[in-house]
Amino acid sequence: MTTSKASSLIGTRLNRRTALKGIAASAGLVAAPGFVRYSQAQSSAPIKIGFQSHRTGIGAAYGRWYEKTTAAAIKLINDAGGINGRPVEIIIEDDGTDPGRGAEVIGKFATQHKVDVAYGTLFSHVVIGSAPAAGEAKLPYFVVSEGHHVASTKLNRYVFQPGITDVKSQIQAMAPWIAGNVGKKVTQIFPDFAFGYDHRDYLPPALKAQGSEVIAQIAIPPTESSFTKYFPQIPADTEVLYHVMVGPAVLTFVKELGEFYGTNRPQLFGFIDSLEAVDINSPGLEFLDGSHFWEGSPRYAQDNDSEAQKAYRAAVGIDENGAALGDPKDVSTAAHMFGCWETLYVIKKAMEDSGYKGPEDRAKLVEATEALTAFAEGPEHPQGDKTFNGKIHQCFGHQNISKVEGGKLKVVHRTTIEDGLYEPEGDYTIQPL
Secondary structure (H helix, E strand, C coil): CEECCHHHHHCCCCCHHHHHHHHHHCHHHHCCCCCCCHHHCCCCCCEEEEEEECCCCCCHHHHHHHHHHHHHHHHHHHHCCCECCECEEEEEEECCCCHHHHHHHHHHHHHHHCCCEEECCCCHHHHHHHHHHHHHHCCCEECCCCCCCCCCCCCCCCEEECCCCCHHHHHHHHHHHHHHHCCCEEEEEEECCHHHHHHHHHHHHHHHCCCCEEEEEEEECCCCCCCHHHHHHCCCCCCEEEECCCCCCHHHHHHHHHHHHCCCCCEEEEEHHHCCCCCCCCCCCHHHCCCEEEECCCCCCCCCCCHHHHHHHHHHCECCCCEECCEEEEECCHHHHHHHHHHHHHHHHHHHHHCCCCHHHHHHHHHHHHCCCEECCECCECCCCEEEECCCCEEECCCEEEEEECCEEEEEEECCCHHHCCCCCCCHHHCCC
16 A cells, blocks of 8 residues: 555544644744745755555554554644755555565665655564665665664664664663562563564563573564463463563453463563553453553653643544544554654754755765754653664663553653663764765
C-alpha cells in the first residue's frame, strides 16, 4: 500500500476538538520570530519523508499508532510553516514488518519516490535488514526503534535513532531498581529476534553489577500463538519473571501466564511491549495487579504531566487511559509512538541547521544531525529532555517504571539520563559520507 499524498496521512481520525487543541499548542511556534510561510521559501516544493510503516505483519498495531502520531506532528509542523519554509509530505510504504520488504521499501523511496529522508521503522530485524540499502543509497534513515543496533555502530553513517532510547540504556538505568525492589533471582522471557537478543545480552551484566543474577533465559518466536509449553522451563526458585514479548499474541501471552501461575507467582517485571495496544483491564489480566512495567512514555495520564505532555496527548488523540478518543477499546502504543513525534522534530532541527534544500545536501544533513547534543523537554520533546551522542547516533533519556494499581499504570520511578549512559562502542563520524 502506498500513500503519496500527505493529506491522506494527515486525515487520520483526529476530531475537530483534538485538532484545535493541537493547533493551539503550536501557536507559539507559528508566531515565533523567523516564521516563514511557504510562499516566501526559496522553493515551495515539499520536503518528502518516506515513512517505512509496519501496516501489516507482527508490528501492525505499532504501525497504526506510529501513523497517527506522525500525522499529528506533521500537521503541527506544516501549520507552523513546514521545514525551511517548505511543506512536509509523508509518503508511506508498508514493509510488512519484514526485513526483506524493508530493504525493498528503502530502495523504492530512493529511486521511485525520491524522498529526502526515510523514517519510522520500529522492529529491530527490519531496521537491520534495511540499513544497508539506506547506506548504499546515501539516504538518511531515521528509525524509531529501541534496539542497540544503531548505537552499537554496526550499521552505517546514514542511520540515526535520535528520538527514542535503546535497550542497553533502558536496562542499565532500571537494573538498580529491579534488584533493589523486586528480587534477586531473575528468569527472562524474550522474543527470539534482534530486539529480544538485546535484552538477553544486556540484562545479565546489568543485574550482576547490582548483586542479582539471571538464572534462566527463554527465547520464544515472535510469531508464536500459544505460550503455555514454555512456562515449565521457568526454574522453581525464580523470584522475578522478566518478560518482554511483542506481536499480535501478547494478550494471549499474559493471559496464559496468569493461568499457569494462578495466585502463586513470582514477582513480575515486564517491558510494556508485552501489553502494548492491549487493554490492561481485559478479562484474565487481573493477576497483573501489583506487577511492574517499563514504559518509555506513560500510557495513562499522570498527576504531574507537563503542559507539553498534555498538548501532545491531545494532538495524537488519546484519552487519560491512553486509548483513542471516543474508542476506549483502541489502546495506543504510547510507550513507543512518542518517538515518532520527537524524531520528526529532530529531522526538522537538523534540516534547518544545515540549510537543507534537497538531496544534494544529504551529507550536510548527516553532519548537522551528528552535531546535535541535547533536546530540551517541551512541545517538541514531550517525553522529556534528552542528550544525543553524535558519534553513535543515539539519544539518551528518562525511563519510567510503572505499577499496575486499580486497573491503571502509575509511574513509581523515573530514572535520570545519567542512569542510562554508557561508553560509546565506536564512532560513525569517522566513516566516509
